[in-house]
Amino acid sequence: MSLRKVATFTIVLFYSSLYSQNVITINHKTQRFINDVSEFNRGKYITGHLLFNSNDNEFEAFKNEYNIAANYKGSRQFWNPFGKLKNGVIPSIKNNHSGVRNVQALLVATGTAKQLFYDDSKDYSIEDVSEFSKNVASYVADNYKKEWSLVPEFLEPFNEPMVHAIDYYPEGRNGKYITSKIDNIITKTCQYFKDVGQAIHTVPELKDMKVMGYASAYPEFENNDFDLWNKRYKKFIDIVGNDVDVFSVHLYDGSGLNNTGGRRSGSNSEAILDLIEAYSYKTLQKVKPIAVTEYGRLVSNQPGFPNVSNYEPITNSQAVRSQIHMVMNFIERADNMQIAIPFNVNNRDTSSQFSKSSIWIKDANGNVELTQRKLFYEMWKDIKGKRILIKSNNIDIQKQAFVDDNKVYVVLNNLNDNTQNVNLNLLNKEGLQKVDIKSLKIFLDKIPELTETTQNNAPENLSLNYGETVVLTYHFNDVIIFNNKIESKKYYTSDYLKPIVSNTDNTFTFNNVAAGNGLATLRLSVGRAHNLSLKPTVKINVTQINTDGDIVRGYDQNTRNQFFGTLEIPVEANLLNQGANSISVKFSDNGGHISSVILQVQKADQPLSLTTNRIQKNKFQLLPSYAKRGDFITIDSNIEKNEFIIYTLSGVKVFRGNNNKIDTSKLTPGIYIVKSKTLKENLTRKLIIY
Secondary structure: OOOOOOOOOHHHHHHHHHHHHEEEEEEEEEEEOOOOEOOEEEEEEHOOOOOOOOOOOOHHHHHHOOOOOOOEEEEEOOHHHHHHHHHOOOOOOOOOOOOOOOOEEEEEEEEOHOOOOOOHHHHHOOOOOHHHHHHHHHHHHHHHHHOOOEOOOOOOOOOOOOOHHHOOHHHHOOOOOOHHHHHHHHHHHHHHHHHHHHHOOOOOOOOOOEEEEEEEOOOOHHHHHHHHHHHHHHHHHHHHHOOEEEEEEEEEEEEOOOOOOOOOOOOHHHHHHHHHHHHHHHHHHHHHEEEEEEEEEOOOOOOOOOOOOOOOHHHHHHHHHHHHHHHHHHHHOOEEEEEEEEOOOOOOOOOHHHHHHEEEEEEEOOOOOEEEOOOHHHHOOOOOEEEEEEEOOHHHHHHEEEEEEEEEEEEEOOOOOOOOEEEEEEEOOOOOOEEEEEEEEOOOOOOEEEEEEOOOOOOOOOEEEEOOOOEEEEEOOOOOOOOOEEEEEEOOOOOOOOOOOOOOOEEEEEEEEEEOOOEEEEEEOOOOOOOOOOOOOOOEOEEEOOOOOOOOOOOOOOOOOOEEEEEEEOOOOOOOOOEEEEEEEEEEOOOOOOEEEEEEEEEEOOOOOOHHHHHHHOOOEEOOEEEEEOOEEEEEEEEOEEEEEEEEOOOOOEEOOOOOOOEHHHHEEEEEEEEEOOOOOEEEEEEEOO
């Protein structure tokens, strides 16, 4: 995402081309944990929106090709015992099973709210369904206990129920939206989830089942000053929070082949999940797990459908880009993410609507072939092992890295609309044999391009197109032995959804923080109009931190009604106290809300190595690099007899100094380049005065 414009495009381009540098640092000797999770759990993420109850040759070959567990049957079933009711009549149950039921791992069973609100002649906004709701919930639990053959690990009672609330009262069926009636139906829907949760949890034989919900569609939580959040997801957590095991949501980028319609990839999906986590902590005093039971990209039907085929390979491929964008961030929630299911469906005839989203298509002669959706699985098929430390100084370059035996797997993905040139900094190349490089480029107007190459030396740079994914596999002579450990932990506050009042501090307290060597990030999520600032003044324990640079992951959301996203602000770990920490946030303009504030701390056992000796040799930083005219800038440097020169972007020298302070009262507002001269190299930093 680009900064809010403080100069012309030409000036920003001048600075970017001459002075910016994207660096990916790979420290494969430092094992990384997210809470206590280090191993990459492939089963959570390498899934599909499908179910095969019986043996299928294509599916078995697919699992074998893409390293999917042999016992995997699929992850979504639109069928549960509630579906056996006819006109509200609860059937008898066969006593086919006894004892603790084995669950089908990674399977989510769901249904439709119409099963509860089945009678089209009734107004369910006023109909009392409380007794029916409890009776059906007990029946569902009893059926899973005694009769049902394939017991899912997860029961998600209804799929996207809230958006269909308008269908269950007479005026709504004619298209009239009545807020009070919608609210009543949503409340009754929530109560059914509560009833099911309580029913399942009281049956010892179902101890391995988890109840989740509510499968939120279109989670535009920020809509109407977070009114949508308050009336739907917040209400759900308030009513059901103690009785479900997992909170679920659906996340999609917009329709079509281009970028219109909005993207949740990047900062928006992060803010949605952070808000659920933050409110879970506030209300339940713990952060409940999350599942994303559908995600990807909603792609359009083909022109002329249903009179023509709805399968077109370029259209089919578009969702893969969004799926990789999102799963990169889901993997970063390894301790809390239960499952993530890309909307990739099973065999479809080309005449079927969802052939546009299928993994296989079947032609008129019955011939089956894999579609471009296979590319999602292709890029992840070899990835396994334990997490290692990898760092990007560009928030739009997503990264994940793992070690398995003598191999290092590095996955990089570009969220930025523009091509990014990346420098790769592998800290220790000793014993490196070769590097395999797999690249996937997905285009708007042609078939994706998958390439695979091998080279003997570690690549020093890459060029990543928008949406391009690269998997690098580093092969070493010997098994990799870790010599350090870093653990990532999130800290939450009891305050959330705070209105933003201009020049007024919102203060948040974080307790029991484990400080020390390492890294930290302030995850500050905001919902604001597009014309309002995304550059707050932030103080941690009274010390102001630098919010300069790009702190928004992905695009700037200009195609959405307003901005709702997570600002990811780097924090110097030495600013954090052991125990309690106070963070204040202030914006210069009025409007919108701070939806959640989360402090993410990565604490290392030993001091971290994040740069090679060559890069460590000279240090030159401006603190801060974004300042009000009249403030003093401190130069943090380890260079003896440091001499610096300040230039305008047009190259005019405006100041020369030889100490560690810059008096900005002599500079007019604008963008400057500060150069530090040493014997061997010129170091440059950007300085913005406002």
